[in-house]
Amino acid sequence: MKMKKKINPKEGFIYGLIGVATLFTIGILVFILGFIFSKGLPHVNLYFLTSQFDSTSAYVDVKLSEGSQNPLGLILEETTIKEKGSNEKKVIAIKEIEKTSLGEDAINNQGQPLALSEKDIINRVNGINVEGKSVEEVNQILNSINKDTVTMRITKQGGGIFPMIITTLMMIGLSLLFSVPIGVFAAIYLVEYAKPGKFVNLVRFATESLAGIPSIIYGLFGMILFVLTLNLGYSLLAGALTLSIILLPVMIRQTEESLKAVPDSYREASYGLGANKIYTITKVVLPTAVPGIVVAIILSIGRIIGESAALLLTAGTAAKIPGSLLESGSTLTVKAYTVAKEEANIELASAIGSVIIIIIIILNALSKLISKKFSKI
Amino acid sequence: MENKFSIKNLDMYYGDFQALKNINMEIKPKEITSLIGPSGCGKSTFLRTLNRMNDLIEGVRVEGEVLLDGEDIYKEIDVTKLRTRIGMVFQKPNPFPMSVYDNVAYGPRAHGIKKKSELDEIVERSLKRAAIWDEVKDRIKRNALSLSGGQQQRICIARALAVEPEVLLMDEPTSALDPISTLKVEDLAEELKKEITIIIVTHNMQQAARISDKTAFFLNGELIEFDETDFIFSTPRDKRTEDYITGRFG
Ligand SMILES: Nc1ncnc2c1ncn2[C@@H]1O[C@H](COP(=O)(O)OP(=O)(O)OP(=O)(O)O)[C@@H](O)[C@H]1O
Ligand SMILES: [Mg+2]
Numbered sequence: 282m283k284m285k286k287k288i289n290p291k292e293g294f295i296y297g298l299i300g301v302a303t304l305f306t307i308g309i310l311v312f313i314l315g316f317i318f319s320k321g322l323p324h325v326n327l328y329f330l331t332s333q334f335d336s337t338s339a340y341v342d343v344k345l346s347e348g349s350q351n352p353l354g355l356i357l358e359e360t361t362i363k364e365k366g367s368n369e370k371k372v373i374a375i376k377e378i379e380k381t382s383l384g385e386d387a388i389n390n391q392g393q394p395l396a397l398s399e400k401d402i403i404n405r406v407n408g409i410n411v412e413g414k415s416v417e418e419v420n421q422i423l424n425s426i427n428k429d430t431v432t433m434r435i436t437k438q439g440g441g442i443f444p445m446i447i448t449t450l451m452m453i454g455l456s457l458l459f460s461v462p463i464g465v466f467a468a469i470y471l472v473e474y475a476k477p478g479k480f481v482n483l484v485r486f487a488t489e490s491l492a493g494i495p496s497i498i499y500g501l502f503g504m505i506l507f508v509l510t511l512n513l514g515y516s517l518l519a520g521a522l523t524l525s526i527i528l529l530p531v532m533i534r535q536t537e538e539s540l541k542a543v544p545d546s547y548r549e550a551s552y553g554l555g556a557n558k559i560y561t562i563t564k565v566v567l568p569t570a571v572p573g574i575v576v577a578i579i580l581s582i583g584r585i586i587g588e589s590a591a592l593l594l595t596a597g598t599a600a601k602i603p604g605s606l607l608e609s610g611s612t613l614t615v616k617a618y619t620v621a622k623e624e625a626n627i628e629l630a631s632a633i634g635s636v637i638i639i640i641i642i643i644l645n646a647l648s649k650l651i652s653k654k655f656s657k658i
Numbered sequence: 659m660e661n662k663f664s665i666k667n668l669d670m671y672y673g674d675f676q677a678l679k680n681i682n683m684e685i686k687p688k689e690i691t692s693l694i695g696p697s698g699c700g701k702s703t704f705l706r707t708l709n710r711m712n713d714l715i716e717g718v719r720v721e722g723e724v725l726l727d728g729e730d731i732y733k734e735i736d737v738t739k740l741r742t743r744i745g746m747v748f749q750k751p752n753p754f755p756m757s758v759y760d761n762v763a764y765g766p767r768a769h770g771i772k773k774k775s776e777l778d779e780i781v782e783r784s785l786k787r788a789a790i791w792d793e794v795k796d797r798i799k800r801n802a803l804s805l806s807g808g809q810q811q812r813i814c815i816a817r818a819l820a821v822e823p824e825v826l827l828m829d830e831p832t833s834a835l836d837p838i839s840t841l842k843v844e845d846l847a848e849e850l851k852k853e854i855t856i857i858i859v860t861h862n863m864q865q866a867a868r869i870s871d872k873t874a875f876f877l878n879g880e881l882i883e884f885d886e887t888d889f890i891f892s893t894p895r896d897k898r899t900e901d902y903i904t905g906r907f908g
Contacts, residue, residue, distance in 0.1 A: 546752035550814070552714065554821055555741035556768035564764070565754055
């Protein structure tokens with residue numbers, strides 16, 4: 282006989298609530314991702330990822346290739362660019378560069394190579410202003426040249442996020458450089474050396490409290506200590522030092538957990554063979570704990586990528602690749618914040634947001650994969 | 659014959675709890691000594707005082723003397739040196755999560771041997787002595803955790819032998835193994851006895867009777883009886899020993 286399952290009204294109500302809450306959560310997630318991706322993803326392409334944010338202009342010399350139908354090898358097009366104050370302006374831009382073109386070997390007026398690339402705007406040719414002219418008119422000017430080099434003023438269009446990607450990578454590298462060794466050593470001390478008691482409890486209480494403090498507070502602290510007192514200015518270094526402090530509690534906790542997860546039987550076996558403590562820690566305990574530490578590092582990377590408040594106050598908002606540790610630079614997240622806030626450019630902010638979300642999803646998948654792979658041992 | 663170990667008036671405390679009470683015992687070299695007794699009577703504790711493994715535990719206090727070849731191990735011998743002279747095999751096989759080779763080479767490396775040819779030789783010799791060479795010689799670079807429990811235990815024995823100990827302490831080395839692996843470890847112990855002294859904790863009366871020369875019966879932290887294995891199992895002097903080995907107890 283088949284038992285018919287009866288759901289009483291009270292259970293039904295609870296099931297209903299659980300279902301609604303679950304759907305609500307998933308719904309919000311899907312909505313956010315959908316919103317950001319639909320606004321942002323159309324703007325994400327290779328050009329967006331690889332070009333500068335600010336536009337730059339320069340005079341370049343380009344050699345003409347001999348014996349070619351189109352000696353300059355440039356195919357031009359008319360486009361419009363937005364100027365300040367949302368005026369639109371018609372300009373001539375490079376649509377395509379032919380294989381025979383020597384545009385790749387162009388030299389700027391300081392004698393350094395500055396390759397022409399697609400989407401570059403041509404402002405002047407041999408001193409003639411070509412702005413507002415049509416493609417035919419410009420081609421005519423170019424064809425009438427009878428020297429073997431042309432001098433052009435070009436403008437490399439910005440709008441890309443390459444500097445922010447590089448700054449983000451630099452920020453990740455530098456912050457981890459400070460926080461990983463300190464975090465790992467502190468965790469080793471707490472797990473392997475410190476006698477359990479008041480002091481360890483105090484350290485643990487301190488790290489846990491530090492983990493709960495909002496990052497804007499760290500930002501203020503970093504600004505006062507690193508930017509002002511130590512006179513580092515808004516810089517990569519000040520930002521990375523501040524981030525390291527933010528990362529330390531998580532780094533320590535996570536490493537502690539993975540050290541504690543190393544079975545004592547490994548330690549006993551090592552001591553039983555006459556190995557000393559340092560040897561035991563470096564050869565058995567740490568290597569066994571590495572997967573956990575790697576997960577901690579990946580979580581930290583996620584935190585660095587996601588941080589905005591603390592970096593705004595310490596690393597500033599420059600939209601270029603910092604030339605040194607003491608120069609300002611903005612990470613992807615900081616840039617998304619500033620373009621949304623200061624330029625009200627929601628499309629651009631969403632495009633950066635899409636890139637950030639994709640990176641975070643990849644990092645999460647990576648940390649899952651690592652913990653899964655190593656939990657088998 | 660000189661004693662390998664002379665234990666005199668040994669008391670051992672975990673904090674306030676006295677786990678060993680006035681133990682006196684002489685252990686001859688190149689013999690197998692079995693330690694038997696009900697759970698919690700202090701067998702493991704006693705074994706671990708012999709290589710100072712208890713030093714790792716907070717609040718442990720040891721009184722009395724443990725002499726190894728006449729030297730007090732708590733006063734006259736450096737603890738890392740001591741542990742190379744006295745190897746230990748644990749109840750649960752505990753190979754490191756690394757290759758068979760690295761497991762066996764661990765001890766020698768910890769004591770500064772770096773030369774590959776020397777290590778190769780030690781690894782092969784130790785695996786042969788632990789009667790596992792034929793089974794693993796083709797997968798010496800494989801992770802030791804991929805082997806069976808019985809093989810893992812013999813890897814652990816090989817790892818202990820690699821530092822050339824004079825004494826091997828074994829704490830219920832076969833309790834996690836199947837009968838065939840158990841027999842292999844027992845045969846191995848009898849083989850090793852030609853060169854080294856073995857002290858083995860076991861809950862298996864047959865095992866104690868089969869392989870050991872001497873048997874010690876512990877109860878509540880006291881050494882009740884210690885004699886030739888044949889005597890202990892045929893004509894025990896103490897009623898409590900008799901009750902225990904005939905299974906009327908604990
Ligand atoms: N780390 C420790 N701290 C405090 N007491 C302990 C500790 N280890 C063991 N003891 C106690 O010491 C006594 C002897 O324990 P021991 O492990 O030596 O027994 P055993 O004879 O090996 O038992 P078994 O046969 O179950 O392994 C027990 O009462 C146990 O509770
Ligand atoms: Mg025990």
